[in-house]
Amino acid sequence: MMRANQKPKPNAPPRPLFSCGFFRRCTQSVLSPTSPHQQPRRKPATTSSSSSSSTSTSQSFTQWRFPHHVDQTPSTAPPPPAPARPPPLPVATTLQETYQIAELHLASVSESDKLLALQLLERVVVPDPPSDPTCPPGLMRGLVSCLRGNRIVTAKYVTKILLALCLAEGNRRVAVEAGAARAVVETAAGLENSAVERALAALELMCTTAEGAAEVRAHAMTVPAMVAVMARLAGRGREYAISILAVVYGRGGAFSGEEITVAPAEEVARAVALALEGECTARGRRKGAHLLKTLEEYGRLDLSQNGT
Template sequence: MKTQHHHQLKIKPLFSCAFFRNCTQTVHSPTAAHAPPLALSLPEPPLRPPSASPPLTPQPPPPPPILSGHNPQNPDSDSSSSSNSHSFTQWRFPPTFHRPPPMESHPPPTVPPRLPPPPRKHPEIPAPNLEELFHAAEIQFTTGSESERFAALHMLEHSLVPNPPADSEDRGGGDGRDAVVPAVVIDGVVGYMKQRKGAKSATKVLLALCLAEKNRHVAVERGAVGRVVESLADLEGAPAERALAALELMCTVAEGAAEVKSHALAVPMLVAVMGNMEGRGREYAISVLAVIFGGAGDQVGAAPPEEVARAVVLAMQGDCSARGKRKGAQLLKTLQENGRLDSTLA
């Protein structure tokens, strides 16, 4: 009994020390109402040694350690580890944006100007069969209505202007290109020269037909010379120029030259038209006047030679082609040699 009491006296001071008193009261004591959370002591991160210059990119502070099953932001909820690792990765490795180098300014490329295509000379239109073309136009001019005759005029224009007929000695007769224009077609074409709506097409067709000498004879026989002279008062510009060119071609035929000389309105009309035209128009008018005053004999109803010479001199001083000036100088010389012109005007 004494021995037991002696052992109890020895143990009592051992458990009454401060360390064991705290442990028994806080951790192991069953009398504690609420156990405080276990305080964990984390080791402090090592201090970074001072550097001479600060880093170019500031480094974020190291993340706190993540314990398994413990979320320091929300201790009561167990969030998924994928969202934590995703936010941790974005926070640990921040994106870096590189500044693009400055763009060099270059002048815009110069685009060469686009040149207009060369004018097309109707290479896609085949040469018509003149025999069939003239036959169709002859039927329409003879028995057709006004609209059909006008359509025949346009048919001749679209067929003959791109491929005008021409004389050729070695041309074969199988392709129908050696056909002579019928007299009815000449009458129908020249009849439109004094009409405003058909004068443009009529002068084109007549000039294309007169390019062939065989058709000039037909035109002169049908009185085309006089009808062209009379229509000059109603024409101007390009149609008048083409009419004068056709008249010059018809004057290459002896009957055509004789008819223009005998026409009372030929010289006055040519003098009046020559003053209102330019370029090739003056050239054609001077050529016809040279035909009228070039031969012997008196011209019926011809204007005084002095008036003709004065008009020719004015035409040569203006916009006139080289051929027109040569024709004009030859005409003035002819008038002086025939004694019809004073030497002061030549």
């Protein structure tokens, strides 16, 4: 019974379901499967430190659950432009037009233009060597310039083209006047075997002209270059080198009173005899034997005394 003057007590608030302080603290904090228990936030997260903490926690959880992958989203930046290519050569209808187009491109300072010209000439003149019209001197000078550049790629094309052009008798004098004979002598040592073989074949054809023969006899590098190449090559390459030596020491050369510069005949004979012991064509053996007899006939070398 309540007293008349006693006021009723207000209803007490319901007790929480869990009275344990641990659970009460957990329900008031941010749950994270990887981070330690955090203190209740006293105010909204407005500072940079709280933002970075939340971000790092989120990243940590993501990296824990899934492997890290590089972002493969395609870039919006445009791809780099492709390198500019030289314009294609115009289609020629006649051999003379081919010569004119190639001559213009060989005169260019661009290596790409020169290579295009050489490829055009190879397609036209190598499969079917022309006999007419005669190769323009400017085009031949361009070929000689490319040969002197001593680049493997261009030398491969130049030697093919030069040999094909020299098959026509009218082009041999044009080649000699453009300096092709001197260029072959001076670059032979640095060419690859296949290229030097073609170059020597062209030089032998140039030597069928009086101007070409005089050119190789007058060049101080002819004999040492041919001796070195003869020892390095075999088969037809060795044959061509012996043929050019025969031009130097033939009846119209060293033994005719002509003023020329030659190596000692004894050394040349030894090199020729050694070359004949190795791989050589039948024509090369005939030319080599004739050269040795020529040296002996003119008293330049006594083969029996030198044991050759």
